[in-house]
Amino acid sequence: xxxxxxxxxxxxxxxxxxxxxxxxxxxxxxxxxxxxxxxxxxxxxxxxxxxxxxxxxxxxxxxxxxxxxxxxxxxxxxxxxxxxxxxxxxxxxxxxxxxxxxxxxxxxxxxxxxxxxxxxxxxxxxxxxxxxxxxxxxxxxxxxxxxxxxx
Numbered sequence: 590x591x592x593x594x595x596x597x598x599x600x601x602x603x604x605x606x607x608x609x610x611x612x613x614x615x616x617x618x619x620x621x622x623x624x625x626x627x628x629x630x631x632x633x634x635x636x637x638x639x640x641x642x643x644x645x646x647x648x649x650x651x652x653x654x655x656x657x658x659x660x661x662x663x664x665x666x667x668x669x670x671x672x673x674x675x676x677x678x679x680x681x682x683x684x685x686x687x688x689x690x691x692x693x694x695x696x697x698x699x700x701x702x703x704x705x706x707x708x709x710x711x712x713x714x715x716x717x718x719x720x721x722x723x724x725x726x727x728x729x730x731x732x733x734x735x736x737x738x739x740x
Contacts, residue, residue: 594728595698596630597632598731606709606712607709608637609702609709612640615640616642616650617637618637618650620635620652620664621674621675622635622671624672625672630672632698632700638660673716674700677702680704684713699714714728714729
């Protein structure tokens with residue numbers, strides 16, 4: 590990876606925080622739209638998805654496949670891709686749980702937003718380099734305009 594692992598438009602970051610806070614006290618979730626370029630992820634937009642896990646919605650999420658498909662179609666229509674997924678951790682730190690690790694896919698970025706009654710706290714990005722491996726933290730840089738490829 591380059592020195593910037595994840596470049597995220599400020600608007601996309603703000604949308605993600607707003608959606609995560611709105612889902613509290615349950616886990617919110619959604620799709621990250623962007624592209625992978627020059628060894629880094631670029632996030633231009635986020636979507637919200639329905640959490641189908643009704644029994645444990647406070648500490649688990651199961652993203653509605655229909656919402657993922659809609660996000661993928663919209664991304665492709667705009668020349669972009671699904672580059673990852675975000676979800677919130679109500680009243681818990683913004684770091685992956687074992688459940689998150691067990692259900693992650695290699696080569697995607699995962700953003701976790703800590704939420705509480707007061708709103709959204711830490712927002713951290715991770716990736717899984719090896720199937721069955723551990724999450725690796727990524728540097729999440731907010732940018733006011735569309736990121737450009739690293740030199």
